[in-house]
Amino acid sequence: MADELVHIAVDRGVATITLDSPHNRNALSRQLRGELRDHLTKAIDDDDVRVIVLDHTGSVFCSGMDLKEAAGTNAGAQGVTEFPQILDQIRTSPKPVVAKLAGPARAGGVGIVAAADIAVAATTATFAFTEVRIGVVPAVISVTVLPRLAPRAAHELFLTGETFDATRAVTIGLINSAVAPESLDAEVNRYTDMLILGGPVALAATKALLRTEPRDFPTMLELSAKFFASEEGQEGIAAFAQKRKPNWIP
Template identity: 35%
Template sequence: MEALYSSAYLQVTCRKDGVATLTLSRSQVHNAFDDTMIAELITQLQALAAHPQIRLLIINGEGKHFSAGADLTWMQRMASATHQDNMADAGQLATLLQTVNDFPHPVIGQVHGAAYGGAVGLVACCDIAVATPKASFCLSEVKLGLVPAVISPYVIQAIGPRAARRYFLTAESFDAVIAEQLGLVHLVCEADELATTTERFIQRLLNNGPHALQAAKQLIANVAYHPISPELVRYTQQLIADIRTSAEGQEGMQAFLTKRPPEWHLNEHAKVAQGQPENDSNTARSE
């Protein structure tokens, strides 16, 4: 495990297989966000996105909670700031969320304890979110006379407008089971199984073509909530043609046909560890 960055706010490490972990490390304030932490997160996420060896990112929190949301001292400071300063400050949070949402590689969120306010937005931006049964979520902004404005596009995409009508307005907390039902998290597991559950997701993702994973993320962004227009159909045709004729696409198909692992497999035992047959003839074809 290589340490890439360390501060009073964040810890960033990377494994030899290209799995990076970004840990929120302000446990003394339950990993609450302030402007310094947001700036560091943006910088480190951009560095990880540009790192040639990174294939996957884990985001988690140190201590008892994932994140309690906004730091109260920061909120008090911004309440007395000018409208222009508040616009700039909100812009930084918007940049953070977009940077996570648009991260070129898969992002897995590990949630334990509280995930409140802006932390719910952070979870919504992860491609895969795993939570422990005692994790709790709350969009508490209206209690303070505020609204979850900047995080709303991502949270509403995750839980839908109907659920948002309830939880944005009531500011009630909800548990991990409800979060899973709403689509905010994908899987709930016991705390002592969080690491092994995450590892299973990691191995499944590392089995897949790195460029194909990036293209799949972009495909979702380009297709979701858009009408099925001639332009969209043309885009999907172009994409599959590009992928099929790419070096990675050719390698993947040849590996499948010759019953060997493709060259991007860093762990030759990954399939076996997942309980999958080494030569799976039922693999879905790309269309």
């Protein structure tokens, strides 16, 4: 049996899913895609998990699709049809997803970063949409990436394939924070600590709200009233009044 390429560990409500295929720069091979999909499902279905962190071993977060498996006119079909499911799992997860990058992301790897709710990178990390340079199109990842990027930057970087650093990635909206490598763990923990403070049902509904277009006042008023009257909402209001933690905080 092949060694596992993706691992999951749960600690105090945080599920850390780690890409562990450094020999091919954590490329999205068939095995890695399958294990990533399975571990995402496990984390989403686990009531004890409140936040999901996507981590990696080795010097590269994810180099994109495994091009060794994409040789031949039909060889890439499975990845092309399967990878959107992974991006959608991340994007629509009812639990917040944080991407943690100690190293570069390329192509499909950048798609994963964009699908996450929050992305934190070391200042040494770099990014690139390399698809056009090998004669393919960044079509699938455009679904998660384009809503993040400033339009001018999207045109420039999709068309040129130029490599850019984490500081620019913050400026154009791809990631939330770029910190010194030695501060990466602390910055990710800062975000996960804040996310755990939110009510789990409210967080899931807020994620859905962020994907809703268009929004209108009658619908939003109905949603707001529903949560004010909900069990979770009433617990949060009572906890605030009584100066205690709500019951969803570990």
